[in-house]
Amino acid sequence: MNEISQAPTVATFDCRVAFAETLIELARTDHRIVAVCNDSVGSSNLNAFQKEFPDRLINVGIAEQNMVGVAAGLANGGFVPYVSCASPFLTGRALEQIKADVAYNNYHIVLCGQSPGMSYGELGPTHHSIEDFAWMRALTDLTILVPADPRQTRDAVRWASTANRPVFMRVGRFKIPSVTPEDEDFVPGRASRLRDGRDVTLIACGTMVSRALGAADQLAQKGISARVLNMTTIQPLDEAAVIEAATETGRIVTVEEAIIHGGLGSAVAECVVQNKPVPMRILGVPHLAPTGSTAFLLDHFGLNAEGIAKAALELVG
Known part of the structure; x- marks a missing residue:
């Protein structure tokens, strides 16, 4: 498994563990919950679930x-x-079935995309999942969740159990720090403002949220005040938070571990251009990614604090 380096004083956590533990907790009190996988019991951390509920893992x-x-x-x-x-x-592989069997029927199914983005770095483009946002956003009846840390992963798994609608959520592979305030409730469709600012807004999701916070720290050292929004739900998007950011800061940088077409950046741009046009930068992966470690690939595409801060500085001028 790729490990992404963090500052030694920052504790990091595996969201797959939070996912698996929460699923077991739910299954103990809700007999309707079952797990369905594709020969991925180990990589999905479902061994303990299978041991406790052998008849409920397919x-x-x-x-x-x-x-x-x-x-x-x-x-x-x-x-x-x-x-x-x-x-x-x-x-x-299963896009047609997600469209026809899940979204069209509005079934209460939770689609858990494990190890998304470029988590499988060394396995190359066949294993990179950078198009999933674009593919899933095209299915307008599908809720898309991108938890930013283990706390949000647990909350998303719990919420999805009662959503009564189709849900797609990413479950990250490499360890990341906690970013969610202890007193914050999980509300799908609502962005979380992790830092206020007046000069530019950084809108990030999933693994990129902690890096956006790092960029805000770097910008502050240069006298730039950056707002940071954790956009946990890409669909439906918190358009009110986006419009407010455009109005109050005048500039927006989006950052996602995904292709730059059709994902978070596109969703934000669609909102901005129709409501409050402001200068934007969309950070992500511009084309099929090469083979390499996850750490190398993220740095290669500027998906780090330095790259995010650079894009913001270009907007601020």
Whole structure:
């Protein structure tokens, strides 16, 4: 597993552990909850779930389209399936089934894209999941959640169990620090303002939120006041927070571990251009990524505090 270096004083956590532990907690009190996977029990951290609920984990093997179809059948029978699969294969191979079997029927299914973005760095473009936001956003009836830390992962897994609608959520692979305030409630569709600012707004999601906070620190050293929004829900987008940021700071930088077309940046740009046009920069992956460690790839595409701060400085001038 790729480890992303952090400052030695900052504790980091594995969101997959938070996902698995929370799923077990829910299953103990809700007999409807089942897990469906594609020969990914280990990589999804579902070994403990399988041991405690051997009859409630369905492993279909490497057959992702069947996996989603089986989940749809279970949902139709009154179960709440959590479909756990490496995000590139869940969203790529099974896209038609997600559209026709899940979204079209409005089934209560939770699609859990494990190890998204460039988590599988050394395995190359076939295993990079940088298009998943764009593919899933095209299905307008699908809620898209991108937890930024273990706390939000737990909250998202719990919320999804009662959502009564189709949900897609990313579950990150590499360890990241906590960024969610202790007293903050999880509200899908609402952005979290982690830092206030007047000169520029940094809108990030998932693994990029802690890096946006690092960029805000760097900008502050240069006299630039940066607002930081954690956009946990890409669909539906918190348009009110985006418009407020555009109005009050006049500049927006978005950052995501995904292709720059069709994801968070596109969603924010669509909102901005129709309501309050302001200068923007969309940071992400501009094309198919090469093979390399996750740390190398993130730095290669400027998806670090330095790259985010540089884009903000270009806007501020």
